Amino acid sequence: MLSRLRDRPWTLALLIGAAAQLLFCYRLGAPSVLTFDEIHYVPAARTLWALAEPANTEHPLVAKELIGLGIRLFGDNPIGWRALSTLAGTATVLGVFAILWLLFGRARIAVLGAVFVLLNQTVYIQARIAMLEGFLGAFVTCAIAALLWAMRAPRGRVWPRLLLSGVLFGLAVGTKWVAAPYVALACLLILWTKWRDRDRYFPGVHAIAAVLVLGLASIATYFLTFLPAFFYRLDPMTLGELIPFQRYMYERQTQLLPPHPYQSDWWSWPLLVRPIWYFYEPDGGVQRGVLLIGNPVIWYGGLVAVAACLWAGLRRRSSAIGGAGLLWVASLAIWAAIPKSLGFFYYYHLSGIFLCVAIAAAFHAWPQSRRRYLDEIFLFAALFAFFHFWPILSAAPLDGPGAFNRWMWFDSWR
Template identity: 60%
Template sequence: MLDRLKALRTRPYLVALLLGLAAQTLFAFHLDRPSRIMFDEVHYVPAAQALLDLEGPRNVEHPLVGKELIGAGIVLFGDNPIGWRAFSSFAGTATVLGAFAFLWLLLGSMRAALVGAVLTALNQSVYVQARTAMLDVFLGAFLLWAMVLMLWAMRGTPRQVRRRWVGAAVLLGLAVGTKWAAIPYVALAGLAFLVIRVKRPARWPGLGIVVGLLILGTVSIATYLLTFLPAFFYERDPLTLAGLIPLQQEMYALQTQVLAKHTYQSDWWSWPLMLRPIWYFYEWDAGAQRGVLLIGNPVIMWGGLVAVLACLWAGSREKAHRPLALAFLWIASLAIYVVIPKSIGFYYYYHLSAIFLCLALAAAFHHFDRGRGKGREEWFLFAALAMFVYFYPILAASALPNDQGFTHWTWFNSWR
């Protein structure tokens, strides 16, 4: 099937346009369901509204970028479910396109890029987050596109390289300005640049190691600090330059405080196994019982673990550096939550790792297929699509037959 798209192989921009339209249509269809605030929207929608009114600090534990984007949706589309979630849907589409661009640049294969992008759209984490006014979908989009620009900066004239590198640093700053969970990725980006630049000096022509690291650090930090600009105009407790650093200390204290136990809390090691998904919504709404369950696509989430092992094998036995790098990226994304000082965790923290699984799957299929076009990816995509369709009613807040309708999809007691 994918091999029949030969005419599009040399037209990635056209393919990206079609892919983006399809993804946005998928994410935006019935975006107003449910018609009420769900799960952590209770924190971020009021914070975005307060930010628009410049009334004063709210939801201080997180930076402002995600709430600024939610607020932008309210300005454009109104203070309603579509307005709350509009920019989340755009970020979901950007994530799918980011997966496509990243794999196209990394592997040079239209087939692999399409496989990774479609799997990203179907992994269910991206779908649910793209229809929820929370922060993680913005975090994923900014980080993925920072990775794209870092790859793109490996080629071109020295001027193009530097411009793209600055763009990557800006996106990393915006990612940190969305959620502090991006900070380790800035460090990983610097480490990856250092290692690759030492081993392959021809990469990033005209960009020295010291200059590259300085740009990455200074531009990302400056971008992050600039995202606080609206806070200087609050009517109550406006931010001052002298208060900028103490604010960071307050944010750190709030993010590292010991929280009370939560019904949906889970440990990092349980996320790859999907032991504790989260009901974002399960109520009577718009004349029917409806639910939104944040749960990964079993075909992708569990199949992706096999792909990570395959990428590790390819790297260790065949010196396949690209699959190995993606395996390490997934491992690092999970290891971050082993070391950061959070008292409790939730399955939605796995959002980035779920995206990286899709990249690893595409890379594994690409590597082991070796251009023979055996169609394994197509069967896997079909299975992933079938599973997405199966779970769709409780991903999209569709009408359920009764208040016990959820039992059809909760295979295990821990999913209830």
């Protein structure tokens, strides 16, 4: 049976996706109150779907549109607030599976990467809270997968796949502006691959035409996501205000903010220096907690994997393996360059996803004879760590107010 599944990657993907969705939905109603930044995005989603007035204007609308859709479908309750976030988490897991399958064509590597994403902890937590990052991760990973799908498409089938990638990138930027550099990186990838072998990659498509289609599709999709704003009862947007509003959003996002107890610098995120307590208080008659913290096995092991990918990519001249490492490097460099007055650990969400891509790629690069059982050992170590932290990832009942000390490896985690 296992050998048959290896020959049917999309069946494997569906099984992994079903497992991810079940895991994300288990006890989704805990905590039963708005948690961390849900206090900003859930009210904004309610206001948006009521077409009342502008709200939470420092960010685009897509994530709030989706949070509001969940509320419409499942009610204004914890399940409704977070329902679409669980789907975004599952889409992220499947997006990573697709990326690795398209890069390496090996079901084992694709499964490993998808499971690592499932266990990296930050994807799990963001899939269970109504925030922007979960939707950002889903759209960016799926857009990258669609771009690789277009790159390997048969002649005559490139354009629809390229257009799909552009739409997904546009939705990603419409979720959070930090996705915009990935559109630029996608355009550079098109130009580089066409220069390297114009007949093998994006066959039958001129490089400049491909870049224009991807760029214009993403821009058009981004601006279309503002359509509900034109129908607000109070202060509706006009076409003349659409472009100036982007400047206003930029000013809001780059404004100087007062210090925050959970602020941290970009260089500290890969080291797990300052995780964030999203929730820690009594709920439903018991003490519960949700700590946004990466899986230490994946977080620290992933840094080794990134270095291994970069080395193997250079030594073997493998753009797929080297690209897996460079993707993580680029994702962190974006935050090093962004002019934000404050940084927070949850900004590392995309980079944490790309760590899992790098780990799987590093195992692919390592000769099978030399890594015998090593990938299984690493997987079980990550699984052990995930279940060790499970109670403070899932808002499970805890023994009391001081129970959190059991999981505090360092003082900076408190």
